[in-house]
Amino acid sequence: MNQPIASLRRLRSVELRTTACADSADFYTNVWGLRAVEQGDGQAWLRGTGQEHHVLQLTEADRNGLGRITFAVATPAEVDEAARRLEARNIPILAGPGPTGEISAGYGVSFVDHEGRVIQLLADALAVPALRQEEPVPVGVTHVVLNTVDIDASVAFYSDVLGMRVSDWSEHQMAFLRCNSDHHSIAFNQAEWASVNHVAYEMPTVDQFMRGIGRLRHNKILPLWGPGRHGPGDNTFSYFADPAGLVCEYTSGVAQVDEDRWLCRVWRRVPELSDTWGTAGPPSADVRSHMAGVPDAGAFDRHPELMGVAR
Incomplete structure (x- = not known):
């Protein structure tokens, strides 16, 4: 093997x-x-x-x-x-x-x-000094959600090739994969085409998470969905669209996995588990449309000769 x-x-x-x-x-x-x-x-x-x-x-x-x-x-x-x-x-x-x-x-x-x-x-990439910052700004990128036409093949590739572990499923619609103690750094969403669903940025505390949302509101930018807290991963969420229409998320408090004790679960896709706070409501057609993105063949568009090799 x-x-x-x-x-x-x-x-x-x-x-x-x-x-x-x-x-x-x-x-x-x-x-x-x-x-x-x-x-x-x-x-x-x-x-x-x-x-x-x-x-x-x-x-x-x-x-x-x-x-x-x-x-x-x-x-x-x-x-x-x-x-x-x-x-x-x-x-x-x-x-x-x-x-x-x-x-x-x-x-x-x-x-x-x-x-x-x-x-x-x-x-061996260059490092920079960590910043002491009182303002509500992200520490960095904490996870990426990817749309896939075959969630089982995607989970198999990232598990077998990259050694990632499945933390949880959201029925057979989403899979959450980790590479360290964070509940997920990659998640896959079953979709009609491959594309980027959203990129999530870690806020250090719930207070800074909420203050960040406030800053966007002051700039007349409202959430597509949120604020709320997800069941799978237990992280807070608030989703926005950038000027190109790509979805970005503020999040905080993602669950930490103890490898010796964690059990993968299959979560039901119901409103009270997609937002355990009950503050965000179900995702709208608008947010779903933004998260669907546009079909993206990635490197296959730029290097079509790779398609038969990679698959």
């Missing part, structure tokens, strides 16, 4: 391809609470208060989509071993293994999953 290609430590950053790069960079820095590391030429790199060099990369594109998801691994040697295991599994490698030459430096390998998403494993 094949071993996972690596031991993932945490979710580092997300790249979003966006039809409104400049406006979105302004939104995420001046309203959402991230700080610009560097901007220009249709791209922006933004950080939170944590030690990651950046947690969000925005790249100008002709349609919205997912650019890349980056996970941390411990050492360059693990990156090299991951590349060997990817080759043994006949999983397409787009870049590396080796020095990335990118703005955050580091040693990495990038590959394509079964639905065309680009995943990067990265070690």
